[in-house]
Amino acid sequence: MIKNRDTRLTVWLLIPVVLVLIAYVLYPSLRTFIESLQKDGTISLGNYQDFFVQESKTNLEALWNSVYISLLSVLVSALIGIPLAFIFNRYDFPGRSFFSSAAILPIVLPSLVGVMAFMFLYGESGLIPNAIKDLFGLDKVPFKISGVSGILIVHAYTMYVYFYMTVSAAINKIDPSLEEAAFNLGANKLKVFWKVTFPLLTPAIVAASLLVFMISMASFSAPFLLAGGYRVLSLQIYFSKINGDMEIAATQSVILSIVSISFLLFMRWYQNRKDYRMASKGIGAHRSEVKNPVMKWVMVVTGGIGVIILLLPHFTILLLSLVPDGTWTFQTYPTVFNVENYRLLFEDPNIFKPLRNSLLMAFIATLANLVFGVIASYVLVKRKFVGKSFVDILVMIPWALPATVIGMNLIFAFNKPSVFSFGQILVGTFWILPLAYFIRHIPLVVRSTNAVLEQLDDSIEEAARNLGAKWFYTFRRVIFPIIMPGVLSGTLLAFIESVGEFPTSVLLYTISNRPISIEIMNQLRMFNMGQAAAYGMIQITLIVIVLFISNKFFGIKAEKAL
Amino acid sequence: MASIKIENVQKAFGKTIAVDQLNLDIKEGEFFTFLGPSGCGKTTTLRMIAGFYYPTKGVVRFGDKDMTRVPPEKRNTGMVFQNYALFPHMTVFENVAFGLRVRKVSSADLKKRVLDVLQKVRLESYSNRQVSQLSGGQQQRVALARALVIEPEILLLDEPLSNLDAKLRDEMRVEILRLQRDYKITTIYVTHDQAEALSMSDRIAVFNYGVCHQVGTPTEIYNRPANDFVASFIGEINLLPVQVEKVQQDNIEIVLKNSEKTIKLKVENQAGNGISIIQSDADLAVSIRPEAIRILDVIEEGRNIFKGKINSVQFFGSVVNVMVDVQDVLLRVDVFNTHDFGYFYQGKEVYVQLPEKQLRLIPVISGDAP
Incomplete structure (x- = not known):
C-alpha cells in the first residue's frame, strides 16, 4: 500500500x-x-548474597568507597565550578574572557594522561612537592597525593568544568529584570541572591551534581593509577576479571550498573519536570565592571594563578615528553631534554x-x-x-x-x-x-x-x-x-x-x-x-x-x- | 493547471478530528483562500492537498486524477511555507534550481528558467547570494520563485505573509497577485488575516473547528455571512440575539432578546432571511455592519429608527467609531471622517436607523466546538 x-x-x-x-x-x-x-x-542469587553479606565486606566497602568519593567529588567540583561561573559571568575585569575560556582547559586532557600528569606533579616524587622541599630545605616532601586525596584532586580538576559550564549557561539565561524587579521591591543583595538568583540556578546545579556523581562512580583511570590499596567498585571489577572470578565481576558490574542507570532515570525525570525557566526575549549578558582597582588586580592575579594551575598538567606532559628514556632515574629533577x-x-x-x-x-x-x-x-x-x-x-x-x-x-x-x-x-x-x-x-x-x-x-x-x-x-x-x-x-x-x-x-x-x-x-x-x-x-x-x-x-x- | 475537488474528506489525528465532512470544488486558475483562526483545519487541508497528510476518509482529486494517496513528490504542487523553508546551505540560484535538478532538466534550460523566474520576482541580481543574506521579503520572493519555477499545477501558500512587517505585507500581497495572474495558476492561499483574504481572493472558504462554514466570493462572505461565526470573524459586526414575531409578505418582525424594553425591528423578507432559517431550530441573531447604521440628528420618517445616547467616540483616522446606547443595547456605528464629526461626543442624544435592507437574520452556532 x-x-x-x-x-x-x-x-x-x-x-x-x-x-x-x-x-x-x-x-x-x-x-x-x-x-x-x-x-x-x-x-x-548466591553471588549477590556474597556481595552484601561476605565476611570480609570487601565488595560492600568498595561500593561505599565509590559512593563516598563520588559525593566528595560533587562537593569539591561544585565549590570550584559555581563561584567561577559567577565571577566570570557577572563581573567584568581585564582578561575575563581569556580566563573564562581557559576554565575549560581540563577537557583538553585525556583522563589517563591527566592522571599521569598529576602523579608527576603532586605525587611522592612529584615536581611540586620536591620543589617546595628544596626551596625551603625541608627533610621530606611537605605533601603528596595518593589514595583518596589523589583521586579527589583529579576528579575536582576534571569535573568542576561540568558545574562551570551548566551553571554559566543558566546564569546567562536569567533575565536581569527579574533581579532588578526584586531590588525594586526593596530586597537587598543577599536576599536577591538567595530568594531569586539561587532558586533559578537550582535545576542547573542539580543536573551538574547528578552528572558529576555518575562520572565519578564510573571513574577508572584515577583510581587505577592513584588508589593504592583503596578499593572502589569500578576497579574491583577489573581485579575480579584479572583474577578470573568472572561471576563476581559480573555481579559487581550489575550492581554498579543499577546505581548508574537509576541515576540516569532520575536525571531524565528531573529534566523533564516542568521547570520555571522563562523564555524572555533578547537577554543581554549583564556584567558589572569591577571598579575598585585593588579588587580588580586581585581578580586578575588570582585568575592568572588559576590558569597556571590549570595548565600545569599540560605543561608537565610536554616537559616529560622531552625527557629521554633512562635520563631521569635517581635525580630529583630531569636534566636532559x-x-x-x-x-x-x-x-x-x-x-x-x-x-x-x-x-x-x-x-x-x-x-x-x-x-x-x-x-x-x-x-x-x-x-x-x-x-x-x-x-x-x-x-x-x-x-x-x-x-x-x-x-x-x-x-x-x-x-x-x-x-x-x-x-x-x-x-x-x-x-x-x-x-x-x-x-x-x-x-x-x-x-x-x-x-x-x-x-x-x-x-x-x-x-x-x-x-x-x-x-x-x-x-x-x-x-x-x-x-x-x-x-x-x-x-x-x-x-x-x-x-x-x-x-x-x-x-x-x-x-x-x-x-x-x-x-x-x-x-x-x-x-x-x-x-x-x-x-x-x-x-x-x-x-x-x-x-x-x-x-x-x-x-x-x-x-x-x- | 488543474482544478481541485475535495470530496467528503475527514482527517483525524488519533481521536481529535482536525477536518470533517469537507467538500470543496476549486476551479482552474482560481485564487482560493482558506480563512480561519489557528487550529481551524485550514493548514491540515492544505497539507492534504500537498500530500504531507493523507485523509482518513474521502477523496482528493486534481482534475479527474485521484490524488488521495499520491506521495508529495509526485503531485507537482508548488508550496510556499510560512517560514519559507529555504535550504540554508544553498544560494538563491541553487534553491530555485532544486526542483528542476530533481526533474533532471538540462543545465542550459535550467539556467534559463531559473533566471527567468528570478527576474519575475525581481531578484535576478541576487542569484549568487546565500539565502541568509536576504531580507524577509526577499526570502519570501525566493520561496515563491522556487515554487513557481517547476511550473506546478497548483500553487499552495501557507500563511506566506505572516512573518513580514505590515508595509512589506502590502507590497507582497500585490506581488503574489501579480504573479498568480501572470502564471494563471490555481492557487490556494491559507491565512488567518481577513484583510488578506478579502482583498486577494476569487473565493474564500471560512473554517472553524475543522468545519468549513461558508464558501463564497469576498463580497458574499462579507455581506451575506452564513452564520454568526463567519459574520463575527470577518470584519466588525453588531450581532443581536432575536426572536421572530411575525412573518409578513415583504418583511419579518423580530424582537431583541435580553433587552429590558422590547425593541422591535423589521427585516426584509429576502432569500437569505427566508422561511427556511426561521423554521429551523437554530437560535437566531440579527446582524448589521457598523458602517450600515445611520446616525440621525433629528428624528425622520422611516422604519427601525431609535433614540439613543452616545456612549463613546473613538477616532481611527478615516473612520470614526461611535458606540450608541439604545435602550441598554450597545450598537457600534462607523462613520466616515468627513471633517465635521466633531458634534459626536459622549452623552449626546442621537437617533439611529438600522436600514431594513442591511439587516440580516442568521443562525447562531457559536460555542459549537465539536
Missing part, C-alpha cells in the same frame, strides 16, 4: 538501529546479568604501532558512530513510532554505564560465538576494541546529532519533497549537508575520545593490538615516562586540533556535546 510509504521508510530505518542496539547494548548487558546469576554451575621520544615514536615501528592501532580502531569505530548516529538520530527526532522512549533509553544506556561495565558486558557477550557476532568469538580479536569504542560513543554522537536535527525545521524536508525530491535524495542533498557541521563536531569528539579510551581497552586489548592508552600504562610500569608523555602529547594535540576545527569551521562549541 502506498499509503504506508512513509511508515515503511520509518520501519526500514528503525530495523538496523534497533538491531544494533539490541545486539550490542541490550544483549551484552543481559549476558552479564545472566552470568551474575551463575554460582557453582547453578542459577541462584630533547625530542628523542618523538623521533622514536615516528621511527621505531614498535613504538609507532600503538598510535597507528589507536588511530585505525578509533577511525573504524567513529565511522560506525557517524552512520549509526545519523540514522538513529533522524528516526528519533523526525519520525513517529511506537516505543520511541524505549529506543531513546537504549541509546542513552552506554552513556550511563561505566566503561568498565561495558567492557565486561562485551566479554560476557562475545567470548563465545553468537548470532550478533556472525558466529565468531570476538574477544581476543581485533574487532572487539573498535566495537567497544563504538558502543561507548553512541550516546555522544546521537545526542550531538539530535541537537542539530531538532533545530532543523520539518518544513525544510517537506519543501524538498514538495519540489519532487524523493526521500533519499532529500536526505543526501538537503538534510545531511545542513546538519553536517553539528554531526561532525560530535563525531570528531568521539574520535579523540576513542583514541584515548582506557577502561574498555584495558579489559579487552590483545597483545598484538595494543592501543595507545595501554602502551602508556606499560611505559609507566617500565618507568619510561618520557615515551608515555609523548603519546599523551599526541593526544592533547589531536584534541586541540579538533576543538579548533569545530570552533573555527563549524562555529560549534564541541565541548557543549559533553
